[in-house]
Amino acid sequence: MFPNPSRPLVSAPAETAVLALLLAEGPLSRVELARRTGLSSTAVTKAAKPLIEDGYLYELPPERTAPGAGRPVNPLAVSPDREFFVGVKISADALYGAVCDLRAQVRTTAGRPLGDRGPEAVCALLAELVDELLDADPAYRPHTRHLGIAVSGDVDRPAGRVRYSVLPGWRDIPFAELVAAATGLTVTLENDVKALTTAEHWFGEGIGTEYFALVTIGAGIGSGLVVNNRLIAGAHGVAGELGHIGVDPNGPRCHCGSVGCVEAIASTDAVLGAIRRGSDRPDLDFAAAVEAARAGDRTARDAFARAGRAIGVGIANLVNLIGPERVVVTGEGLDTYDLLDTHILHSYAAHCFGAAQCPLILRPLPWEEWARGAAVVGIQALLP
């Protein structure tokens, strides 16, 4: 985090456990917190005390669980307005921003089209966007310290650097530091799919799972993986590269240099390319290709079918290795899911090994959800 690896709000494991559980699941009694965290009641009370004093937690009015069930309990809850978090997703053509509260509810959104896509221009525009977002409510500025930024590509989160992105000129850019200087906020930079995975794990479909995966399909194909309750980062910062799983030795060459990658078969560009070649219509655009497939064009339908099968095998391979409890499938590729679905599902089921097969959950996530993912990375920075 920048400017400094600031001290997390909580440092004791017990405080972390209590706050994390309340953030994810909402109000719980101390008894329930003790049961769920494995801590003693005394330890829960001790852990909650400083968080109550700082205004992060508060006690709900007493409730009796049942007549004669003993003394009333005051469930603990997170004070959503105690702190706000700004999240910004940088896409190829726009910035999408959101202010979220401590429970990751989106409170305000705003965006900016990207003109100059170089790091400094994007930084300046991003600072403007943050200003606009924080101006939207007088409560925001005094209670906002953290900004999370999500960008596709190879991100070194601890160092706050974009090592590589498809945006022009983005190679080894200390972007967190630049934005921290421009905004005065503490900045955490994360890969966009990882940020979204964390948001879904803490506050979405992944709540309560120890093993969880989020898969994005569309222009790129990627995944975020949670194992033993933690996001997989990889020893060298590379993990979850579902798009570059090899699934066909006779498949097309991939932009990564390899052959038969899921992305080389199933990305938007790969599907469009296959349809253009197959139909001898080199000028076809994606919308027209989709239309042709929906109208029953054989070449177009086959290209989507092949893409669906590659995605299905890729997800099955991920499931066979990691064993998630649930897989969320999202991304702009869901817009053409009607052309992919039977192929994905059939191929996924055929390639899953035994008891590993788990539900695939479709979850269209609009752009504001990606901005929310970035904000959640800021919330996460409260915890060690």
Added chain:
Amino acid sequence: MFPNPSRPLVSAPAETAVLALLLAEGPLSRVELARRTGLSSTAVTKAAKPLIEDGYLYELPPERTAPGAGRPVNPLAVSPDREFFVGVKISADALYGAVCDLRAQVRTTAGRPLGDRGPEAVCALLAELVDELLDADPAYRPHTRHLGIAVSGDVDRPAGRVRYSVLPGWRDIPFAELVAAATGLTVTLENDVKALTTAEHWFGEGIGTEYFALVTIGAGIGSGLVVNNRLIAGAHGVAGELGHIGVDPNGPRCHCGSVGCVEAIASTDAVLGAIRRGSDRPDLDFAAAVEAARAGDRTARDAFARAGRAIGVGIANLVNLIGPERVVVTGEGLDTYDLLDTHILHSYAAHCFGAAQCPLILRPLPWEEWARGAAVVGIQALLP
């Protein structure tokens, strides 16, 4: 663990951290322990005290790190003979047993050929083998409480059950309970590849890695994966199924019901089958197939090449998803590694994504290492 989920030797996180580090890395000073665990010196001293009193740790004679470097330090070390652990690997045709000390050094080995392979007969033979092992040294019996058992197949470790194994009649067998009753020891049952992975992670090539993988090749193809310092178990007990990664939509049908799995292309049987079909010699045995390949027979060489490529893509897929720091490749398939190596390495390098590529380390592990893996599962049971 059976008979009871017995209380681990240590329960405080600090004690666990200190003991685990000393087990894996050998003698360290309290200062070094504090630095490596992130604990305070006081916390290290406090954590070590009960372990010293129980005889698990002892202080080495004082050493001065440098002239004038202050008061002498007494490094802490694990007492290897404080406790012994029996490990037994059940293979299709034999039991392999070992007694290991607390530092996972193999002290005694013994084995038994398997006749009747039903669970009860195996249990009786295993109890005999354990008796023989424990009789080998009078020091063993008074200091042995834990028995680890490693078996291939689908193992529910917490429940102590073999859910499925290729051994006849092994379906949902409460094997840990049976063996605990027969031996009087506390029994932990684990999948054999997972046990070996834990042994290599704690005491072998994986020491000090947060992300680590072990791949076995041969009659079966599998893997054990370590992420954030913990073995991946999978939400449903299935994970690391490298053999059932789909890598070729036009590949052969697999015994799991799917198509183009790594195991369907690259297991010993798959390679032999391909050579038999290709050479029209249905009676060829594996040794003759290997000989033919080494003598330059095209069909035989091609079958090994295809197997090598499938293994290489499979490992690359694993690496792209998990991002290990190191991958150990082992298993009886290493006996034919000269026929596989260039194909594995080329295919692996071609399919690795960017910075994810990590070293592959060949490590022939004789059967006693599998028994040691089982014993390490027992050592692991000391820690929460």
